[in-house]
Amino acid sequence: MAAFFIILILYLNFSVEKTSFMLKIVGITFVTVLTIMQVLVYISNQDKESEYDILSQIYMEKVLEGGTVKGGIAYILKWNREDNSFDQEKFDSKLHPNLEQIEIDFKNTLLYDEIFNLSEKDFRESLTKLMEESHRNFGGYKYSIINFLKEHPDLKDKTLKLELNKELSRLGLHVFVTSNKLDNIFEEDFCTKGKSYLENAQEVRMFRVALESRWNDCKWDGKEIALSKLKEEVLNYFRPFVPSFTRYYRKKDVGNHSLHYIGFIKYNHKKNNVSEVGFSYRTYREFMHPTALKQILVLGVVIVVIIFLFPLFFRGSLVAPLNDLLSGVEKVNEGDLEVEVPIRVKDEIGFLADSFNDMVSSIRDARKELQDYAEHLATKVRLRTEELSEKIEEFQRLKIQQDGDYFLTSLLAKPLNYNANKSTRISTQFLLRQKKQFEFRGKRADLGGDVCITGNLRLGIPSDYKRYVFAMNGDAMGKSMQGAGGALVMGVVVNSILARSAANDRILDISPEQWLTETYEEINSVFKSFNGSMVISASFFLIEESSGKTYYFNAEHPFTVFYQDGKATFLDSSLMLRKIGLESEYPFQVFTTTLKEGDVLIVGSDGKDDLDLTPDQDTRTINEDETLFLKTVEIGKGNIEQIEQLIYKEGEITDDLSLLRIEYGIRSADPEESSLNTDKTRNDFLKEETSDWSASYSHARQLYKDGNVKEAIDELAELYSKTPEDIKVIKLLALLSFKDKDYIKAVEVLGKYLEVDSELSEYWYYLSIANKKLGKFSEAIYASEKVLAKQPDNTNNLVNLSDLYRLQNEYTRAKEIAAQVLDLDPQNENAKKILRKIENGISKT
Numbered sequence: 001m002a003a004f005f006i007i008l009i010l011y012l013n014f015s016v017e018k019t020s021f022m023l024k025i026v027g028i029t030f031v032t033v034l035t036i037m038q039v040l041v042y043i044s045n046q047d048k049e050s051e052y053d054i055l056s057q058i059y060m061e062k063v064l065e066g067g068t069v070k071g072g073i074a075y076i077l078k079w080n081r082e083d084n085s086f087d088q089e090k091f092d093s094k095l096h097p098n099l100e101q102i103e104i105d106f107k108n109t110l111l112y113d114e115i116f117n118l119s120e121k122d123f124r125e126s127l128t129k130l131m132e133e134s135h136r137n138f139g140g141y142k143y144s145i146i147n148f149l150k151e152h153p154d155l156k157d158k159t160l161k162l163e164l165n166k167e168l169s170r171l172g173l174h175v176f177v178t179s180n181k182l183d184n185i186f187e188e189d190f191c192t193k194g195k196s197y198l199e200n201a202q203e204v205r206m207f208r209v210a211l212e213s214r215w216n217d218c219k220w221d222g223k224e225i226a227l228s229k230l231k232e233e234v235l236n237y238f239r240p241f242v243p244s245f246t247r248y249y250r251k252k253d254v255g256n257h258s259l260h261y262i263g264f265i266k267y268n269h270k271k272n273n274v275s276e277v278g279f280s281y282r283t284y285r286e287f288m289h290p291t292a293l294k295q296i297l298v299l300g301v302v303i304v305v306i307i308f309l310f311p312l313f314f315r316g317s318l319v320a321p322l323n324d325l326l327s328g329v330e331k332v333n334e335g336d337l338e339v340e341v342p343i344r345v346k347d348e349i350g351f352l353a354d355s356f357n358d359m360v361s362s363i364r365d366a367r368k369e370l371q372d373y374a375e376h377l378a379t380k381v382r383l384r385t386e387e388l389s390e391k392i393e394e395f396q397r398l399k400i401q402q403d404g405d406y407f408l409t410s411l412l413a414k415p416l417n418y419n420a421n422k423s424t425r426i427s428t429q430f431l432l433r434q435k436k437q438f439e440f441r442g443k444r445a446d447l448g449g450d451v452c453i454t455g456n457l458r459l460g461i462p463s464d465y466k467r468y469v470f471a472m473n474g475d476a477m478g479k480s481m482q483g484a485g486g487a488l489v490m491g492v493v494v495n496s497i498l499a500r501s502a503a504n505d506r507i508l509d510i511s512p513e514q515w516l517t518e519t520y521e522e523i524n525s526v527f528k529s530f531n532g533s534m535v536i537s538a539s540f541f542l543i544e545e546s547s548g549k550t551y552y553f554n555a556e557h558p559f560t561v562f563y564q565d566g567k568a569t570f571l572d573s574s575l576m577l578r579k580i581g582l583e584s585e586y587p588f589q590v591f592t593t594t595l596k597e598g599d600v601l602i603v604g605s606d607g608k609d610d611l612d613l614t615p616d617q618d619t620r621t622i623n624e625d626e627t628l629f630l631k632t633v634e635i636g637k638g639n640i641e642q643i644e645q646l647i648y649k650e651g652e653i654t655d656d657l658s659l660l661r662i663e664y665g666i667r668s669a670d671p672e673e674s675s676l677n678t679d680k681t682r683n684d685f686l687k688e689e690t691s692d693w694s695a696s697y698s699h700a701r702q703l704y705k706d707g708n709v710k711e712a713i714d715e716l717a718e719l720y721s722k723t724p725e726d727i728k729v730i731k732l733l734a735l736l737s738f739k740d741k742d743y744i745k746a747v748e749v750l751g752k753y754l755e756v757d758s759e760l761s762e763y764w765y766y767l768s769i770a771n772k773k774l775g776k777f778s779e780a781i782y783a784s785e786k787v788l789a790k791q792p793d794n795t796n797n798l799v800n801l802s803d804l805y806r807l808q809n810e811y812t813r814a815k816e817i818a819a820q821v822l823d824l825d826p827q828n829e830n831a832k833k834i835l836r837k838i839e840n841g842i843s844k845t
Helices: 002-014 021-064 099-117 123-132 136-151 157-183 187-200 202-212 227-236 281-313 315-333 348-375 377-416 480-505 512-528 628-635 640-650 679-686 692-705 709-722 727-739 743-756 761-773 777-790 795-807 811-824 829-844
Strands: 073-080 085-090 247-251 260-268 273-280 426-433 436-440 443-447 450-461 464-476 536-544 549-555 561-564 567-570 591-594 600-604 657-664
Touching: 002 021, 021 073, 021 260, 021 273, 021 281, 021 315, 073 099, 099 123, 099 136, 099 157, 099 227, 099 260, 099 273, 123 136, 123 157, 136 157, 136 202, 157 187, 157 202, 157 227, 187 202, 187 227, 260 281, 273 281, 315 348, 348 377, 377 443, 377 450, 377 480, 426 450, 426 464, 426 640, 450 480, 450 512, 450 536, 450 657, 464 480, 464 600, 464 657, 480 512, 480 536, 512 536, 512 549, 536 600, 536 657, 561 628, 567 628, 628 640, 640 657, 692 709, 692 727, 709 727, 727 743, 727 761, 743 761, 761 777, 761 795, 777 795, 795 811, 795 829, 811 829
Parallel strands: none
Antiparallel strands: 073 085, 073 273, 247 260, 260 273, 426 657, 436 443, 450 464, 464 536, 536 549, 549 591, 561 567, 561 600, 600 657
8 A cells, every 4th residue: 555655646746747736636635545544444443353353252252151152153163182072063064164174273272372371490391392292283383393492592481482482473474375375276286386385485494394204296195185185184284373262264165155254262271172163254244344334434525525625625725826827828938928927825826926927027128128239239249359359369468478488497397307327237218298288489398297317326435436326206296387396496406416416426425325315305305495385206216236226215106116027016015205395204214125137117107097097988087096007017018118108098198297217237229219220220320420410310319218209309300301311310200290299290201201111010000090180081091901901900000990980980891890809809998989989970870
C-alpha cells in the first residue's frame, strides 16, 4: 500500500501529461485519505480479530468444562496422551478436517507448552531429554533445536530459554513460507521441484536432514506411494509449532466454504490431554461483517465528498482565480498587452495575479523603450563603436607595453640559464619550455619561472684538490612576471656564487657539504628578505668527477629521477626541506649518493607532472600519478628530447617545463646527432672547422644543445639565406622550425629537404603534422601516407592519418585506420578518442 501511495503521488506531481490543478488536488487528497483509511481499517479489524479470539477461547473453555454447546461450534476433538486415543464423539471425519494433521498439531502444541513450562534450572538438559522423546514428524524442529544448542554452548537457564523462544519465532516464519511454497507445487512435479527447493532453502536445512531418512526420490520409507500422499507426508513435517490457543485455519473441501473452520487447541497439563474446538468459518464472517459494512459506508461517503464536493469547495478561492490568470496568459500570448487580471483573493494566487499584471506592464514599457531605441539605433551604434575603438586602442597600447616588459625580462633571463659545464667526465643537458609565449615587434619569446644552471668547481687545496660539476634546477612561485622575477633573482645569485667560487681557476679549501650549506644559506637569506612574496623550489647537485660521489639537497622540488640500466626510480623518498625563502621545520642537510659509469640523474619542474590528460574535454583532468614520469623516462631511455615528446603525447602541459639531465661517465654525443646528420656529413661535423660558415653552424648546434632553440633558429636562418642549398643547414633548420612550432617555415624547409632525401620517414611525419596545423589536410594526408608505406606499424603516424581522414569527413577510411591502431595497441586512448569523434560526426550528418 505504501509503495502504491508513493507511485501515485510521484505520478501526480511529476507527470508531463496535460492535466488540471484541481485534478491534482483531488487526486492527491483521494490517495492520501484512502491510505489513512486503509491504516484505520487495519487497526479496527485487528482489534475485532483479537476480540473474536478472546470470545472464542472463553467459549472453548466453557464447552471443554462441560458447558452447553451452542451454534457456531462445528466440532470438538480430544486426544489422550496416555493411551494415544481420540475422543471423536463430536467429530465427523467426513465433514471435519484431516485427523492426521490435527494429531500432529496436538503433539506439536503439547511439546511447545512443555518446553516453555520446563524449569529454568538445568533447562538445557531437560530440553535435550524432551527432544529425544519427541514424535517422528517433529524431526525438523528437533534437529533445529539441537543445532541451536550446539551453536550456543555458553547460553544457560533463563537466557537460553529466552533466546530459544526468539529462535523458534524466527524459524516459524521460515517454516510457514516453506510450507506454502511446497503446497503450491503440482503433485506431478513435487519429487523434483520439492527436493530442489528444500536444497536451496538454508533456513530450514534441518528439516531437509530430517526428511532424508524417509524421502528418497519418489519413495516414502522405501515404498512407492501416490504423489498426493507423498506431498501430504512431506508437508506434515512443516506443521506449525505454536503454543495453546493459537488460531488454526482448517478446511475439508477447498471449494466448499461450509466446510471451512477456525480451530483453537488447548493442552491440559493436569489431565494430560489435548483438545481442539472448531468453529464454523461462517460464524467468524458474521462476527466481522457489521464492522466491515460500516467501514465500506464511511469509505463511500469519503469518496463522494472528495470527488464531487471538493471542486465545489475550491471553486471560489482556487478555480476561478486560476482561470482568470490563465485567461490573461492566453491573451498576452496572442499579443494583447493591455490585459489586467482581476485580483479576487489576497493569497498566493492573488500574489501571482498581481505579479503578472506588473510583468505585463513592464513588457509594455520595455516595448516602448525598444521602439524608441530602434528609431535612434544608428546614432547609438556609432557612439558605441567609437567607444569600443578607443578601448581597443588603449588595450593594444597596454598590450604592447606589457609585451615590452616581458621581452626585456626574457632578455635578462636568457644569459642566466647557462650550461657552463666543461667536464669531460660528466655531461649536462637541459631544456626550458616556459609556459608564457608572446611576440614583441616581430620577435617571439617566452617567459616563466623555471631556471637551470650548471658549472664547474675545484675544492680542496692546490696540491690536492678535486673537480666537481655543479648543477641546479629551480621553479619560482607565481605565474609570468612573478615567476620570472624569482627565476631572475635565483639566476643572478647562483651565477654570482659560481663566479666568485671558480673565478681565475680558484681552488676553494672547503668541503662539498660546507659549500652547499653556505650556498643554501646565502640564497635563502636573499629570498627571505622578500617576506614570503617570492619563494622557489630547487634541487642542487655537486658531483665529484673522479669518483661519481654526489652531494645534493632538495628544497621542496619534484623528486629527482635516478636512471640506471633502463630502470627509473626516485632518488628522494620524502620531503626534506621547505622551499627557499620560507621557514623550514626540517633542518638543512646535505645528502650523498654515488653514481656509476652510465648512471643518469634527471631533474625537472612540476610542469612535467601537471598534465591535462583530457585537453579535448570541457572539464580538465590533471594528472595525479607522480610515477607517470618514471615510465616516460624509461620509454625515452633517459633522453630528454624524447622525454619531452612523450610528455606532449601524454597530455597538455599546463605549467613551465624544464628538464636537467646529468650523466656520469664519458661525455656522449648529442642525442639528436643521429637524426641531424647523415653518415656522410657526420665526420665533417666532428672536424675542427675554422671558416665563418662552420663557426656559425657549430654555434647554432651548440645553442640547440644548450636549450636555446630560438637563438639557434635565428643563426640557422641567417646561414640559410646565405647558403639555401646546404643540406646540413636545411635539415637542422627544418627540425628546429618544427620544434619551435613555426609550421609555415617548417613546411617550406621540410619539403625542400625531402626533395633531396625522401627516405627519412621521421621528416615526412613532421611535414604531415605541420601541414595539419596549417589546415592543409590534403598535403598532410599525402605526407602521412608516405610514412605508412615505409612504416606500416607506426602507431603515432596511424593515429595522425586517421584523424586527418576524419577532418576530411572520410569516415570509413578514418575508422579503418583507427581500428588498425587498436589492433596494434588495444589501449591507445587517442585512437578511441578519434572513433568517438567519428561517431559524433556521423550522428550530426
